[in-house]
Amino acid sequence: MGSYGMLAKRAIQTDTPVMVQIQEVLRGAKDAMSLAQGVVYWQPPKRALDRAKEIVWDPAVSRYGADEGLPELREALIRKLRQENNIHKSSVMVTAGANQAFVNVVLTLCDAGDSVVMFAPYYFNAYMSFQMTGVTDILVGPGNPETLHPDTDWLEKTLRETKPTPKLVTVVNPGNPSGTYIPEPLLKRISDICRDAGCWLVVDNTYEYFMYDGLKHSCVEGNHIVNIFSFSKAYGMMGWRVGYIAYPSAVDGFAAQLLKIQDNIPICAAIISQRLALYSLEMGPEWVTEQVKHLVKNRALVLEALSPLGEKAVKGGEGAIYLWAKLPDKSVDDFEVVRWLAYKHGVVVIPGSACGCPGHVRVSFGGLLEEDCRVAAERLRKGLEELVRDGMVH
Numbered sequence: 198m199g200s201y202g203m204l205a206k207r208a209i210q211t212d213t214p215v216m217v218q219i220q221e222v223l224r225g226a227k228d229a230m231s232l233a234q235g236v237v238y239w240q241p242p243k244r245a246l247d248r249a250k251e252i253v254w255d256p257a258v259s260r261y262g263a264d265e266g267l268p269e270l271r272e273a274l275i276r277k278l279r280q281e282n283n284i285h286k287s288s289v290m291v292t293a294g295a296n297q298a299f300v301n302v303v304l305t306l307c308d309a310g311d312s313v314v315m316f317a318p319y320y321f322n323a324y325m326s327f328q329m330t331g332v333t334d335i336l337v338g339p340g341n342p343e344t345l346h347p348d349t350d351w352l353e354k355t356l357r358e359t360k361p362t363p364k365l366v367t368v369v370n371p372g373n374p375s376g377t378y379i380p381e382p383l384l385k386r387i388s389d390i391c392r393d394a395g396c397w398l399v400v401d402n403t404y405e406y407f408m409y410d411g412l413k414h415s416c417v418e419g420n421h422i423v424n425i426f427s428f429s430k431a432y433g434m435m436g437w438r439v440g441y442i443a444y445p446s447a448v449d450g451f452a453a454q455l456l457k458i459q460d461n462i463p464i465c466a467a468i469i470s471q472r473l474a475l476y477s478l479e480m481g482p483e484w485v486t487e488q489v490k491h492l493v494k495n496r497a498l499v500l501e502a503l504s505p506l507g508e509k510a511v512k513g514g515e516g517a518i519y520l521w522a523k524l525p526d527k528s529v530d531d532f533e534v535v536r537w538l539a540y541k542h543g544v545v546v547i548p549g550s551a552c553g554c555p556g557h558v559r560v561s562f563g564g565l566l567e568e569d570c571r572v573a574a575e576r577l578r579k580g581l582e583e584l585v586r587d588g589m590v591h
């Protein structure tokens with residue numbers, strides 16, 4: 198029997214996860230250093246981890262919890278949303294990370310065959326969430342060539358002219374893969390365009406605390422807006438899998454439909470992870486900003502490493518943990534460049550084609566301590582100098 202014949206087209210026709218491909222490259226390239234994966238180098242707050250250690254024998258930890266999340270965590274999150282995000286009229290569901298939150302939201306809001314809107318360069322997992330749920334009409338809008346900000350004229354025109362009207366627009370703020378921050382007036386403008394067109398806006402705020410140079414992150418709220426958050430990066434909790442959805446309380450049926458999806462995927466996020474999230478949250482946002490401020494040095498190191506590409510080639514990085522760079526025109530196959538950098542120069546980055554932009558790379562500066570980041574950045578700089586000078590010489 199042909200191996201593909203019995204498998205679902207929606208899975209087969211979904212992109213292959215780039216991180217899995219990159220992990221293969223990392224395994225194959227001896228002693229390569231990773232500037233690829235979107236991770237942070239810190240662990241959760243020690244006090245929170247110590248408290249989590251104490252509760253493993255509490256029987257409640259081994260039982261199912263409420264689908265929406267532990268009541269005390271949801272209460273704490275509602276307070277946090279009010280105080281930090283100016284979100285007052287939203288309900289909260291705790292999920293097994295922001296990626297699961299996004300799938301929940303797509304399954305709750307979109308039908309197979311709907312069209313949706315993203316902006317290039319886009320977050321690959323969000324793209325895949327659409328593909329695998331049958332939402333294959335994905336309209337990818339342009340960013341401003343200088344700032345990479347979503348092009349709102351294009352958005353307005355597209356929402357007006359596409360029939361039926363696209364169901365949902367999604368942005369990541371600050372962005373993955375670009376690290377671009379969407380300033381508040383622009384986010385409001387995107388929100389107004391979506392509201393006027395009768396279209397949902399889903400904002401992924403995974404990197405809300407990862408802001409540099411005095412910039413301040415902000416959220417928008419409304420009956421057409423869903424906000425997604427994550428504990429993964431802020432609290433170094435990648436492996437604990439906790440995120441959450443803030444959705445409009447006033448929209449009839451939203452909670453009931455969302456609950457059906459949740460009950461069939463994780464039922465609830467792991468209880469011990471939710472407790473750790475609560476203990477971490479109690480450390481306050483200051484704990485996170487204290488960690489994040491050390492990344493400024495890493496960003497400077499990576500920025501300097503990208504300089505052989507020319508100043509104009511490097512964009513983003515106002516927030517999140519990423520810089521976005523255009524490869525020289527002759528380097529058409531970005532995945533080949535990524536492999537060459539890994540095998541010849543011992544440093545791994547993400548190919549832009551995974552984000553809808555061939556000929557670019559995403560470089561993450563969050564996963565390594567400064568000393569290691571310095572070594573990785575030096576390798577990257579040497580590799581890029583050679584690439585610009587001689588091309589990919591093996």
Ligand SMILES: Cc1ncc(COP(=O)(O)O)c(C=O)c1O
Pocket residue numbers: 235293294295296297320369372373401403426427428429435438439440
């Ligand atoms: C924009 C964005 N959303 C979601 C995620 C996934 O987060 P989580 O670990 O909470 O699922 C990531 C991780 O890289 C991300 O960059």
